Amino acid sequence: MLDGAKALALPTKFGQDLVVSPGANNEIKWKSFDQDGSIWFEDTFTFDEIRKKSPNTSNSIKSTLIEILNAAYALNLEFIDSSEGFEVETRLTFPKFWGLGTSSTLINNIAQWLQIDAYTLLWDSFGGSGYDIACAQHSSPIIYSLDDNLPKVREIKFNPPFTNNIWFVYLNRKQSSKAAISSYYANRSEHLNEKLQSINRITSIISETDNPGVFAREIENHESIISDIIEMETAKETFFPDFKGSIKSLGGWGGDFILAMSREDPTAYFHSKGFKTVVPYQDMIL
Numbered sequence: 001m002l003d004g005a006k007a008l009a010l011p012t013k014f015g016q017d018l019v020v021s022p023g024a025n026n027e028i029k030w031k032s033f034d035q036d037g038s039i040w041f042e043d044t045f046t047f048d049e050i051r052k053k054s055p056n057t058s059n060s061i062k063s064t065l066i067e068i069l070n071a072a073y074a075l076n077l078e079f080i081d082s083s084e085g086f087e088v089e090t091r092l093t094f095p096k097f098w099g100l101g102t103s104s105t106l107i108n109n110i111a112q113w114l115q116i117d118a119y120t121l122l123w124d125s126f127g128g129s130g131y132d133i134a135c136a137q138h139s140s141p142i143i144y145s146l147d148d149n150l151p152k153v154r155e156i157k158f159n160p161p162f163t164n165n166i167w168f169v170y171l172n173r174k175q176s177s178k179a180a181i182s183s184y185y186a187n188r189s190e191h192l193n194e195k196l197q198s199i200n201r202i203t204s205i206i207s208e209t210d211n212p213g214v215f216a217r218e219i220e221n222h223e224s225i226i227s228d229i230i231e232m233e234t235a236k237e238t239f240f241p242d243f244k245g246s247i248k249s250l251g252g253w254g255g256d257f258i259l260a261m262s263r264e265d266p267t268a269y270f271h272s273k274g275f276k277t278v279v280p281y282q283d284m285i286l
Contacts, residue, residue, distance in 0.1 A: 014094035023085030104132030170277035
C-alpha cells in the first residue's frame with residue numbers, strides 16, 4: 001500500500017473511544033484505559049510542550065502523543081491558542097497489545113475532535129499508508145489505495161459463503177507500525193511494478209470470489225509476493241509449517257494477527273502451538 005497497491009480492508013467490531021472535557025492550567029490531562037478498564041497510560045502535557053514538540057520525558061508513549069498533538073496544533077492553532085486546557089480519556093474495546101489500530105484510531109479520533117483531516121494528521125506525525133484511517137472512517141468493507149499519494153476509497157460488498165472457515169490468530173508479539181514501515185522501506189526489493197500489478201490482481205480476485213479454494217490460493221500467492229519483496233519468511237513458514245490450511249499475515253509482518261483459513265476449526269491446533277487468541281471471523285469483522 002505504501003507504494004500504491006490496492007488492498008481489501010475489513011473494519012473490525014473493535015475500536016477506541018475518545019472523550020474530551022474542558023480543563024485548565026494550559027495543559028492536557030490524559031488517561032488511556034485498556035479493554036478491562038485498567039489505566040495503561042496517564043500523564044499531563046503542557047501547552048508549551050505541545051507547541052515546541054519538546055516533552056521533558058524519556059517516556060516513548062508521551063513523546064509520540066506530543067508529536068501527534070503538535071502536528072494537530074499546526075493544522076488547527078485554535079486547538080491550543082483559544083483554550084484553557086483539556087481532560088482527555090481514551091478507551092479501547094480490545095486489548096491494546098492486539099495491534100488493531102491503537103494509534104490510527106486515536107489519530108482519527110483526534111482529527112474528528114479538532115475538525116482536521118485525519119490523513120494529513122497521520123502523515124504529519126506517524127506516517128503510513130492511511131489504510132487504518134480509512135477503516136476507522138468506514139463501517140463497510142473497502143478497497144483502499146494511494147493514488148498519487150492521495151487516499152482512494154471504494155466501498156464494496158464482501159460476505160463470501162466461507163467466512164465460517166476464517167479465523168484470526170494473535171501471534172503474541174505486537175508490532176510497531178513505525179518500525180514495520182521503516183523495515184519495509186529498508187528491505188523492499190527492486191522491480192516493484194510487476195509485483196504491484198500481481199497484488200492488485202489478487203485483491204480484485206479475493207474481494208469478489210465465492211470459491212474458498214480460489215480465496216485460499218490467492219492469499220498464499222499474496223504472502224509469497226510480500227515475502228519476496230521484504231525478504232522475510234511467511235508466517236506459515238516461520239510458525240506453522242504443518243498447518244493444514246492457508247495463512248495470511250496481517251498488520252506488521254511477523255506480528256499482530258494472521259488470517260487462518262481451514263476446513264475445520266483450528267483453535268486446538270493454534271492453542272497447542274502456544275497461540276491462545278483465536279477469534280472467529282464473525283466475532284472480529286463488523
